[in-house]
Amino acid sequence: MGRPRLADVAAAAGCSTASVSLVLRGAPGPSEATRERVLAAAEQLGYRPDRAASLLARRRSGMLGVVSDVRSTFHSELVEELLAASAQRGFDLLIGARSPARDEGRAVETLVDSRCEALLLLGTTSPPAQLVELDRQVPVVAVSGRASGVDSVRVDDERGAREATEHLLALGHRAVVHVDGGAGEVAADRRRGYERAMAAAGLEPRVVRGGHGEAEGAAARAGLGSATAVTTFNDRAAVGLLDALVRAGVRVPHDVSVAGFDDSPLSRLAHVDLTTVSQDVPALVEHALDLVTTRLDGRVGPAEVVLAPRLVVRGTTGPPENERGALSRT
Numbered sequence: 001m002g003r004p005r006l007a008d009v010a011a012a013a014g015c016s017t018a019s020v021s022l023v024l025r026g027a028p029g030p031s032e033a034t035r036e037r038v039l040a041a042a043e044q045l046g047y048r049p050d051r052a053a054s055l056l057a058r059r060r061s062g063m064l065g066v067v068s069d070v071r072s073t074f075h076s077e078l079v080e081e082l083l084a085a086s087a088q089r090g091f092d093l094l095i096g097a098r099s100p101a102r103d104e105g106r107a108v109e110t111l112v113d114s115r116c117e118a119l120l121l122l123g124t125t126s127p128p129a130q131l132v133e134l135d136r137q138v139p140v141v142a143v144s145g146r147a148s149g150v151d152s153v154r155v156d157d158e159r160g161a162r163e164a165t166e167h168l169l170a171l172g173h174r175a176v177v178h179v180d181g182g183a184g185e186v187a188a189d190r191r192r193g194y195e196r197a198m199a200a201a202g203l204e205p206r207v208v209r210g211g212h213g214e215a216e217g218a219a220a221r222a223g224l225g226s227a228t229a230v231t232t233f234n235d236r237a238a239v240g241l242l243d244a245l246v247r248a249g250v251r252v253p254h255d256v257s258v259a260g261f262d263d264s265p266l267s268r269l270a271h272v273d274l275t276t277v278s279q280d281v282p283a284l285v286e287h288a289l290d291l292v293t294t295r296l297d298g299r300v301g302p303a304e305v306v307l308a309p310r311l312v313v314r315g316t317t318g319p320p321e322n323e324r325g326a327l328s329r330t
Helices: 006-013 017-024 032-045 051-057 073-088 104-113 128-135 157-170 185-200 214-223 235-247 281-296 321-329
Strands: 063-069 092-098 118-122 140-143 151-155 176-179 206-208 229-232 257-259 276-278 304-307 310-312
Touching: 006 017, 006 032, 017 032, 063 073, 063 104, 073 092, 073 118, 073 235, 073 281, 092 104, 104 118, 118 281, 128 140, 140 281, 151 157, 151 281, 157 176, 157 185, 157 229, 157 257, 157 276, 157 310, 176 185, 176 214, 176 235, 185 206, 214 229, 214 235, 229 235, 235 257, 281 304
Parallel strands: 063 092, 063 118, 118 140, 140 151, 151 304, 176 206, 176 229, 229 257
Antiparallel strands: 276 310
């Protein structure tokens, strides 16, 4: 037997398909007795709404636009998860690439022109006012990033950076530096988490200019000074910094400990083995699609979902060398 249809539920419940549709959508009209018969019939038959058919009936495309940074392995992981999860909900994805040669604005313009019903912006770089204006044209969900005035789903970036810093402090480090992520609200949240952890420990925070990529992370090595530990804006910057440290003959974590943010696939490679803050990719994706679905179904107003981060301790962090020796003697 094939997948149960709306007509099958209607026949089993002894009512019209219109009544079944109203009941399953929670719309007013049918009596309580009819609702009970429809729900019982749907459960008995194992009926699940066909979202793709529903979209077609309402003359909707079912196409979602996703803007992703082509250089980010973390964004690649998000896109892979989105492809699987969106297909289960009857959506298809159109990917808009963001790169140094192609900014977010151009990617968004292409997706809007392609009649996407909603946009999911991964790690958006657009100003809040611009996002709000875009949201007036098509529903926008910012994924893995703070975005005022539009729907967003993210981890608590400030808490994640604070926990990474507290981990280094608990190991005995006192000269802890933060490699910044530049402008943007996510970078500000992560910087603030580091600063608050340092302040709580009675230590002076020191922020070094960085960025989102490996090159910026590598360049930040020149500003480390006497630091024995470093938190970075993201894993890409951390990997760039690790490469620069190795080339300079600096031992990690014996001489300098390094912590990233994202828990990207790159960080999990055995030769990288990066301590980092994990973002729950399946949860980010499910919440993002929930926000898209409810917006398309008529919800009004921005909603924000904030998930708890999780510190993943690997091989790039350890006690400072002098503390390491003291620990080995106790």
